[in-house]
Amino acid sequence: MLYASRHRDVINLYHQFLESQWWTRHQLEDLQSQKLQSLVKHAYNNVPYYRELMIEHGLRAADINCPGDLQKLPVTKKSSMKSAVRNGKALAADFNKHRSHVSYSSGSTGSSLRLHRGKEAQVIVAALQHRFFNWAGFGLSELLPRRARLWGRPSYSSLAKEIMKKARRFLNNTYEFNTHGWTEDDYLACATRLRQMEPDLIRGYAFALYLLAKISAQHGITDIRPRAVITTAQTLYSDWREEIGRSFSRPVFDQYGGSECHMVACECDTHECYHVQDEHVIVELLPSDEIPSNYRKIIVTDLDNYAQPFIRYEIEDLAEPFYGECSCGRCLTTMKAIVGRSQDIIRSRDGRIFSVHIMNLRVFEGIEQFQVIQESLDRIRVKIVASDRFNSRDRMNVQKRLDSIFSDCFSLDVEYVKNIPPSKSGKAKIMISNLNKI
Numbered sequence: 001m002l003y004a005s006r007h008r009d010v011i012n013l014y015h016q017f018l019e020s021q022w023w024t025r026h027q028l029e030d031l032q033s034q035k036l037q038s039l040v041k042h043a044y045n046n047v048p049y050y051r052e053l054m055i056e057h058g059l060r061a062a063d064i065n066c067p068g069d070l071q072k073l074p075v076t077k078k079s080s081m082k083s084a085v086r087n088g089k090a091l092a093a094d095f096n097k098h099r100s101h102v103s104y105s106s107g108s109t110g111s112s113l114r115l116h117r118g119k120e121a122q123v124i125v126a127a128l129q130h131r132f133f134n135w136a137g138f139g140l141s142e143l144l145p146r147r148a149r150l151w152g153r154p155s156y157s158s159l160a161k162e163i164m165k166k167a168r169r170f171l172n173n174t175y176e177f178n179t180h181g182w183t184e185d186d187y188l189a190c191a192t193r194l195r196q197m198e199p200d201l202i203r204g205y206a207f208a209l210y211l212l213a214k215i216s217a218q219h220g221i222t223d224i225r226p227r228a229v230i231t232t233a234q235t236l237y238s239d240w241r242e243e244i245g246r247s248f249s250r251p252v253f254d255q256y257g258g259s260e261c262h263m264v265a266c267e268c269d270t271h272e273c274y275h276v277q278d279e280h281v282i283v284e285l286l287p288s289d290e291i292p293s294n295y296r297k298i299i300v301t302d303l304d305n306y307a308q309p310f311i312r313y314e315i316e317d318l319a320e321p322f323y324g325e326c327s328c329g330r331c332l333t334t335m336k337a338i339v340g341r342s343q344d345i346i347r348s349r350d351g352r353i354f355s356v357h358i359m360n361l362r363v364f365e366g367i368e369q370f371q372v373i374q375e376s377l378d379r380i381r382v383k384i385v386a387s388d389r390f391n392s393r394d395r396m397n398v399q400k401r402l403d404s405i406f407s408d409c410f411s412l413d414v415e416y417v418k419n420i421p422p423s424k425s426g427k428a429k430i431m432i433s434n435l436n437k438i
Contacts, residue, residue, distance in 0.1 A: 029066070036066065251271060272322075
């Protein structure tokens with residue numbers, strides 16, 4: 001986060017967002033419409049990619065007045081945005097005016113994307129982040145809880161940028177652990193450090209927190225007691241959530257966003273669903289024949305980034321819709337669950353679709369980690385990391401489960417390995433398709 005928690009604009013917006021979370025649906029949509037009109041007008045006048053896209057489809061800025069009008073525009077895929085970046089058409093002509101901050105996407109879907117985020121968007125994200133901390137139990141006077149952050153991505157920043165990052169972390173009362181390439185001993189050392197520092201909040205990659213929780217429990221470390229635990233950056237699977245919650249004796253709050261658009265949706269304290277941050281983004285959930293019928297593609301419009309707008313952008317993640325209202329009483333748009341990347345889907349030659357959620361191999365106590373790799377339309381390889389508790393009967397039962405799921409449509413290779421390295425982004429991939437991406 002670029003701006004410190006005590007930044008005046010962050011605090012002012014934080015208090016505004018504490019009020020707007022209780023607005024009616026009509027009030028929220030009015031705000032979205034006002035911000036959308038301003039954003040589209042700016043993009044048409046200043047961003048070559050969107051001006052050309054709108055002209056190509058016979059549209060003017062005045063044609064997009066409310067969230068429903070976004071359907072007049074085609075969805076922008078990641079490949080199109082990368083092309084626009086390469087051709088110098090993605091940035092606003094006046095992007096310097098917006099004091100943009102440069103970052104890069106994780107590259108978890110193949111290659112990284114250079115990103116610019118304007119000052120206003122950064123401040124809004126910071127304020128919404130603190131509203132989320134409020135949902136997790138931190139009150140109005142607690143903008144700076146002592147935080148431990150477990151990240152897992154290698155850093156390629158210059159020395160000067162690393163110094164700036166450390167300064168920001170200090171201002172935000174945050175201690176960071178970079179778990180990239182960690183061994184079990186590293187996680188144990190981290191657990192020891194957390195016992196000493198007694199953080200109020202532990203936040204980080206879902207898989208890193210899962211491993212920390214699991215390894216701590218295996219070594220009898222049961223006295224790490226933050227007031228809240230927040231997972232982010234990758235899909236939080238149900239067994240990971242249970243392990244983390246059990247180890248730290250706290251409910252887990254999950255946060256969803258992307259490198260291109262931060263703070264898209266978060267869980268409130270009911271944990272019934274994810275609340276879209278409607279004051280900041282418009283989210284569309286679109287069905288597709290390429291994914292299971294109960295899933296939707298997530299399409300995001302960032303209402304605040306004027307340096308490099310993302311309008312009707314396919315973020316390449318999938319969600320499960322939420323039908324009903326959250327008992328918390330907020331009228332913010334909802335999603336039932338974040339179910340993974342669009343690449344976390346495999347297909348058979350006869351057109352059947354399988355998602356990672358059908359696997360659940362960790363019901364076998366001795367399985368530490370697994371990964372499913374689709375080599376072709378006819379072949380799947382499954383990697384499994386097993387502990388000493390895993391025996392021949394378990395191996396036979398795992399084979400039976402895999403055969404029951406895949407044997408009638410794939411040739412199946414099961415490989416037992418010592419470890420499964422994370423992707424370049426530092427994230428654990430459970431399902432990988434080497435075929436063409438969605």
